[in-house]
Each structure stands twice: as structure tokens, then as C-alpha cells.
Amino acid sequence: MHEFFLPVIQNALRSKGIETSKQINIEQPSDKKFGDYSTNIALLTAKECNRNPRELAQQIIEHLVFPPDTIAKIEVAGPGFINFYLTPFFIMHYVEQVLLDGNEYGKGRIGEGKRAIVEYVSANPTGPLTIGRGRGGVLGDCIANLLETQGYEVTREYYFNDAGRQMQILGESVRFRYLECCGQTIEFPDTHYQGEYIREIAENIYNAHGVALANSNELQIFKNSAEELIFSSIKKTLERLSIRHDSFFNEHTLYTPDEAGITANQRVIDALRENGYIAEYDGATWFLTTKLGQEKDKVLIKSSGEPSYRLPDIGYHISKFERDFAMMVNVFGADHIDEYPDVIEALKILGFDTNRIKIAINQFVTTTVDGQTLKMSTRKGNADLLDDLIDDVGADATRLFFIMRSKDSHLNFDVELAKKQSKDNPVFYLQYAHARICSLLRIALQETGFDPAFSKEYNLLQLLTSPVELQLGFALLDYPDMIKTSLRLLEPQKMVEYLHSLAELFHRFYQECPIIKAETDICKARLFLSLATRQVLRNGFRILGVSAPESM
RNA sequence: GUGCCCGUAGCUCAAUGGAUAGAGCAUCAGCCUUCUAAGCUGAGGGUUACUGGUUCGAGUCCAGUCGGGCGCACCA
Incomplete structure (x- = not known):
């Protein structure tokens, strides 16, 4: 509008x-x-x-x-x-447009001919996904969906590292558990991964190799099989939530020399040095962020010779510019907040247009069980697993719970309540509206033989003039603006709120206005309005990744 | 100590600087012989943590105070 x-x-x-x-x-x-x-x-x-x-x-x-x-x-x-x-005419005329556009209703063109990349989840394969990661995953997926509605060609990317120190510890953790399988008594270090899944991986290896690996100090096999199993379990979990990626970017490629024999990391160092932002001291290579007004310089290459995470992060973003994305959205949790300014500053120095980069930071998820707030840690193995949550409440409720709050707010996930599967669950309210419309259309077809999907008597909509009918029509017309607002703020939560109010209006309309029992033309008009409402609910559900049940 | 986020009804949360601060849950009172009651209607419940400031107008912006969360490594 x-x-x-x-x-x-x-x-x-x-x-x-x-x-x-x-x-x-x-x-x-x-x-x-x-x-x-x-x-x-x-x-x-x-x-x-x-x-x-x-x-x-x-x-x-x-x-x-x-x-x-x-x-x-x-x-x-x-x-x-x-x-x-x-005017009522204008509103109802617009409802007609909803029916004509169908699945396309709400789409925009501001992203036409442009490429966008959304990076999300990006968990290193050290353990199963936690509930906290799930929030970022759903947020990223919804943002990607929103971008697609505006015509962007979207790449959904997962950035990971399977080479660093944490992976080393992972391999050792599995090896210790394996040795236990072999009958040895091990003092398992606090610093290592204690989750149950480590034992399972170790048992797999034991079942395949017996005690044959017990006397070797070789970690590779433990690390590799752990990585393989964990990565496939991560993907399986994401799949359950309909979260998918079409690009996996391994950080390691930034350490690999190109045709000229130079690594991406080295190129970043060279370019920053040329601009006067690199110095060596204390045995390390530093990014001189003090020149930018920060308190401390930041290490890019450790005295051990290995890059710190910042260096490849910069290189990774350069790769996004090289791949020519007009918009780059990064989704991550609040614990990663501080790494961003440095990367942005470096990119600015190197002459990149950092306005193309949008950061969506989601605050943490705390879970309460029996009124007790749990602290989570992957390493201690006491994290709430995303898989368990999906088992308990289903994929639809899981997704909706994650995005029904603003990403800037801490999400308080009451596990007991979510497990209830009761009508308190907000996802049912939305889905019920959809199922109700489906049932209505089925019965209408049965009793009157009228199928609004195959009729073009849209001018009958003009017969609808009651306040609730006009309010419902008006809400439908607001949908395209809602998508744009939601995208501008990178906040799918707005969509949830909108769909909730749309469902509410429909329930009221349903309560106040007899549909099948109304006089023929009024009946047809109300069925058109119902059909248009169902269309918008569907289109919205698709963005949120929530299913649209035909009956409940 | 310092950077970011948050503080709104009993609880969980909304409110692009706009007009009388709204939903859900919980509580109370109504509505199924009639298209799905997983629904609808109504009631109660608020000094928007506090103090100043900016302006036609502040829950929203600015400064300060208090309280909570997350960071502040040559981990990622």
C-alpha cells in the first residue's frame, strides 16, 4: 500500500x-x-x-x-x-487479486536479478546440534525464504571448520572412550567432550575394529569417523526442521594455495599490510585495530604460525564479494557478537562495500525444566539437544517457538509446556484456521457443488460489507507490506504476529457470518473470502516453514 | 572494569517516534440440537525498573542510575 x-x-x-x-x-x-x-x-x-x-x-x-x-x-x-x-470496493477488489495471484501473492521484485547469501547454523562438527543452534537455524532459513519472495536468488551457506584444535580434542575424546571399550581404565579429562554420543561413536569403532587400534597413537581414524557421523547427524536434524543448505564452505580452503601458490589467508595479510595495518611483535602477526581506535590489536597469525579465527573470517567474506552477492546476511548467536566489528573494519580497509553485509544476531535460548533454568555446554554434554526437542513437540512447533519472539529477546523455552501438545501451543491456533477453511470448502463442495477455485465470479465479493468481512479483507491486503517489513528488519517474528491476527480475524468472521447456510451469492462471496484467507495463510506458512494441515 | 542485548499485566511476550500501551497463558462470567468449541464474546489485571533530557508527541531516541543475559584468548 x-x-x-x-x-x-x-x-x-x-x-x-x-x-x-x-x-x-x-x-x-x-x-x-x-x-x-x-x-x-x-x-x-x-x-x-x-x-x-x-x-x-x-x-x-x-x-x-x-x-x-x-x-x-x-x-x-x-x-x-x-x-x-x-472504500469497501477497493478492499474487496484487492481480495480478488489475492485469488488471481495465488501462490505468487505477496511476492515483490526488489531482489530481481540480484544474488543474496545467507549464512546460518555453521556449527563445527564436534557434537549434535543444541536447542540454541536451532534458533539461529530457523531464523536463517526464514530470512532466506523472505529474500526469495522478493526475487533474490538465494544461496544458503554453512561455514565450517574441521581442522582446528576443537576437532583434535574431539578425536582424543573418542579415542579415550574407545580405549574404555577395550577394557582400559581411563581418567577422562574435564577439557574433553563428555557427551553420550562420543561413547556411541567409540562403540561403533570398537565394533568395526575390535582392539586393533588400542596401541596406536594415530588420531586420524577417531577424528574422521567422529566428524563423519556427527556431520551426518547434524544434517539429519536440520532436515527434520526443513532447514537446508545448498553450499558448504570449508574454512580449510582458505589455507590451501591457489594456482599462484598463495593462500587466501596470505592474500588478506598482504593486502592489509599494504594499507599499513599489519605488524609483527611478540612472535605473532597483528591487525593494528588500535589505529582504528580500539583498545587492543588483534592477532591474525599466532606465534605458532597458525591463523586465528579472524583471518579466515575475513578471507571468507572476501569470497562472498568475489562471488558477487548483492546482499550477505550472517546469522549467529549472541556469543559471537564481538568478532564482527574487526571483520567489517578489515573489509572496509580493503575497499569493500560493507553496507551489503547484514548481521542478524539472535539472543540465547534458555530452557526451563520444572522451573529450573539450565546452563548449557556442548563440551560437558549437558546441552539440550535439538533432536530431543523435535521428538517432544514436533517440527512445526519447534520452528514456530524459535521465531515467535523477537531475535533480540532472550527466548525462554519452557520445555514442559512445549511437551504438552495442548491447545496452549500457538502453532495450533494458526493451523486450525487453515484446517477449518479446508473443511469448510470440502463441505461447501459437497452440499452446494460450488468450488471457488474454479469460479471467476469474483465480483460477488462486492456483496460483502459487514465490518468483520472488511477487516478480514483489509488484513489480506496488508500481507505484501508485512513481508517487506519483516525482511527489512530481518525479523520473521513479524510474520508470526501478522498470521496470528489474520487467523483471529478469520475465526471471528467464521463465528459471525454463516457461510454455507447463507443465500447463494453471499455464500459464494464468503467462500471466496475464505479461499483468499487460506491462500495467505499458506503463503505465510511457507515462509515460516510450518505445515498447512488440511484437517486437524 | 568494558562492549552488545534486554527490563512492559501474576507468567511468556507485542507495540516502523504517533492518537486510549496490546496478545497468549492463568483467573472470573457467558456461547455448541446449527459450516471443526484446538473456536468466539465479555470482565478484572499497568506509575512501560528509576531519574533527568531532546520535541508538537517518548515504552521507543539521548545521558545517568539500578537489575538480568552474553562476550571481552596467540579457542572458534
């Missing part, structure tokens, strides 16, 4: 000779008595023009020219708001 109002208001301002740097906001008032849409442009520009806002608003109104039959009423209200009321 923004596109609908914007040019008209701009024209009115121009013909009044008003120049303003202020942005024209079109918003929905919290209360319907202030109109369907509203703008505060008169309030914003009054001071610049040295005018009374209400007077100014009145004069702007006189110059507004809308297409016929679209706006029922325009008024000045309060301190100087301009409020717009849509």
Missing part, C-alpha cells in the same frame, strides 16, 4: 510547493477510528514551513488525487494527522 499512497502524497506536496527532506511515512493507526492508513507528513514538515500542522494538512488534502472508488474519506485528525479510509 505504501506504493499506492506515496506518489499521490508526493504530487500533492509538489503542487503545494513544499520541499522536504523528511520521509513520508504511511502507517496503520492502532485504532480503526483513525482510518485504515495515516500519514504524519504535515506534522513533520510544519516546522520547516513555519506553518500550523492542521492547516497544512488541510491544504495537502485538497491536492490529493486518488484513482476513483479507492478512498472513501480523508480527514485531518488530532494534532495534524491525515487519515485515509479505503
Whole structure:
């Protein structure tokens, strides 16, 4: 709707000779008595023009020219708001558009011809996925879905490292458990991975090789089989939540020399050095972030000769620029917050357009069981496993729980409540609306023989004039704006909120308006409205990755 | 100590700087002989942690105070 109002208001301002740097906001008032849409442009520009806002608003109104039959009423209200009321004709005409567009309804074109990359999950294969990782995974998947609705060609990427110190410890952990299988008594170090899955991997190896590996100090086989098993279990877990990646980027490629015999890491060092941001001291190679006003320089190459995580991170992002992505979204948990500024600074120094990079940070998930908050750690093996949660509450509820809160808020996951499978579960409310519509359409077909999907009598929609019908129609028309807002904020939670209010309106409509029992034309019109509602629910569910059951 | 996030109803959370701060759960009172009651209608419940500031207007922005979470390695 923004596109609908914007040019008209701009024209009115121009013909009044008003120049303003202020942005024209079109918003929905919290209360319907202030109109369907509203703008505060008169309030914003009054001071610049040295005018009374209400007077100014009145004069702007006189110059507004809308297409016929679209706006029922325009008024000045309060301190100087301009409020717009849509005609019932316009609303119902738009519902028709929902039916015509079908699965395409809500799509936009701002990303057409552009490539975007979303990086998410990116857990190293040291253990099964935890609930905390799940939140980022679902968030990333939904953001990728949102980007696709706007025409972006999206790459879903998983960045991982199977070479570092943690993998070494993983291999050793498995070896210790294996030795236990062989009958040895081991003092298992606190620093190592204590999860039950390590034993299982060790038992697998024991079953395959017996005691043959007990006297070797070779870690490779333990590390490799652990990595293989853990990675496949991670992928399986993600699959259960319909989270998929189409690109796996191994950090190790940044350590591998190219045709010229130079590694990506080395190129980063060389380029930063050329710009005067590299120095060697204390045996290490440093990124001189003190020159950028930070307290300390940051190590890029440790005195051992190995790069720290920052160096490949920079190289990794350069690879995204080289792959020519117009938008790069990084999704990660709050514990990774501090690594970002350095990477961005380095990229700026090297002349990259860092505005293309968007960071979506999700706050932590705390789980409460019996009112007790649990602290999680993969290494201690007491983490809440994502798989267990999916077992308990199902994939739909898991996904919805993760995105029904703003990513900036700590998510309090009450495991007991989620396990209940009761009607308290918010996912049921949304899905029930969809199932209800499906049932309605089935019965309508049976009893009246009318199938709205194969009829084009859309003009019948104009018969619907009751407040709840118009409110429902209006909500449908708001869907495309909702997607854009959600994407701009990288916040799928907005979609959940919207779909909830849409479901609520439908339930009310269903309660107040007899549909199959209504007179023929009214019945048809209400079935059209129901069908359009189902379409928007479906389209929204697809973005959230929640299933749309035909019956419940 | 310091960087980021958060503090809103009994609980979990909403509210692109807008008009009377809203949902769900919980509590209470109604609505199924009628298209799915996993639903609908209504009631109660608030000094938006605190103190200042910015402006036509602040839960929202700024400064400070208090409280909670996450970081602050030559780990990733």
C-alpha cells in the first residue's frame, strides 16, 4: 500500500510547493477510528514551513488525487494527522487479486536479478546440534525464504571448520572412550567432550575394529569417523526442521594455495599490510585495530604460525564479494557478537562495500525444566539437544517457538509446556484456521457443488460489507507490506504476529457470518473470502516453514 | 572494569517516534440440537525498573542510575 499512497502524497506536496527532506511515512493507526492508513507528513514538515500542522494538512488534502472508488474519506485528525479510509470496493477488489495471484501473492521484485547469501547454523562438527543452534537455524532459513519472495536468488551457506584444535580434542575424546571399550581404565579429562554420543561413536569403532587400534597413537581414524557421523547427524536434524543448505564452505580452503601458490589467508595479510595495518611483535602477526581506535590489536597469525579465527573470517567474506552477492546476511548467536566489528573494519580497509553485509544476531535460548533454568555446554554434554526437542513437540512447533519472539529477546523455552501438545501451543491456533477453511470448502463442495477455485465470479465479493468481512479483507491486503517489513528488519517474528491476527480475524468472521447456510451469492462471496484467507495463510506458512494441515 | 542485548499485566511476550500501551497463558462470567468449541464474546489485571533530557508527541531516541543475559584468548 505504501506504493499506492506515496506518489499521490508526493504530487500533492509538489503542487503545494513544499520541499522536504523528511520521509513520508504511511502507517496503520492502532485504532480503526483513525482510518485504515495515516500519514504524519504535515506534522513533520510544519516546522520547516513555519506553518500550523492542521492547516497544512488541510491544504495537502485538497491536492490529493486518488484513482476513483479507492478512498472513501480523508480527514485531518488530532494534532495534524491525515487519515485515509479505503472504500469497501477497493478492499474487496484487492481480495480478488489475492485469488488471481495465488501462490505468487505477496511476492515483490526488489531482489530481481540480484544474488543474496545467507549464512546460518555453521556449527563445527564436534557434537549434535543444541536447542540454541536451532534458533539461529530457523531464523536463517526464514530470512532466506523472505529474500526469495522478493526475487533474490538465494544461496544458503554453512561455514565450517574441521581442522582446528576443537576437532583434535574431539578425536582424543573418542579415542579415550574407545580405549574404555577395550577394557582400559581411563581418567577422562574435564577439557574433553563428555557427551553420550562420543561413547556411541567409540562403540561403533570398537565394533568395526575390535582392539586393533588400542596401541596406536594415530588420531586420524577417531577424528574422521567422529566428524563423519556427527556431520551426518547434524544434517539429519536440520532436515527434520526443513532447514537446508545448498553450499558448504570449508574454512580449510582458505589455507590451501591457489594456482599462484598463495593462500587466501596470505592474500588478506598482504593486502592489509599494504594499507599499513599489519605488524609483527611478540612472535605473532597483528591487525593494528588500535589505529582504528580500539583498545587492543588483534592477532591474525599466532606465534605458532597458525591463523586465528579472524583471518579466515575475513578471507571468507572476501569470497562472498568475489562471488558477487548483492546482499550477505550472517546469522549467529549472541556469543559471537564481538568478532564482527574487526571483520567489517578489515573489509572496509580493503575497499569493500560493507553496507551489503547484514548481521542478524539472535539472543540465547534458555530452557526451563520444572522451573529450573539450565546452563548449557556442548563440551560437558549437558546441552539440550535439538533432536530431543523435535521428538517432544514436533517440527512445526519447534520452528514456530524459535521465531515467535523477537531475535533480540532472550527466548525462554519452557520445555514442559512445549511437551504438552495442548491447545496452549500457538502453532495450533494458526493451523486450525487453515484446517477449518479446508473443511469448510470440502463441505461447501459437497452440499452446494460450488468450488471457488474454479469460479471467476469474483465480483460477488462486492456483496460483502459487514465490518468483520472488511477487516478480514483489509488484513489480506496488508500481507505484501508485512513481508517487506519483516525482511527489512530481518525479523520473521513479524510474520508470526501478522498470521496470528489474520487467523483471529478469520475465526471471528467464521463465528459471525454463516457461510454455507447463507443465500447463494453471499455464500459464494464468503467462500471466496475464505479461499483468499487460506491462500495467505499458506503463503505465510511457507515462509515460516510450518505445515498447512488440511484437517486437524 | 568494558562492549552488545534486554527490563512492559501474576507468567511468556507485542507495540516502523504517533492518537486510549496490546496478545497468549492463568483467573472470573457467558456461547455448541446449527459450516471443526484446538473456536468466539465479555470482565478484572499497568506509575512501560528509576531519574533527568531532546520535541508538537517518548515504552521507543539521548545521558545517568539500578537489575538480568552474553562476550571481552596467540579457542572458534
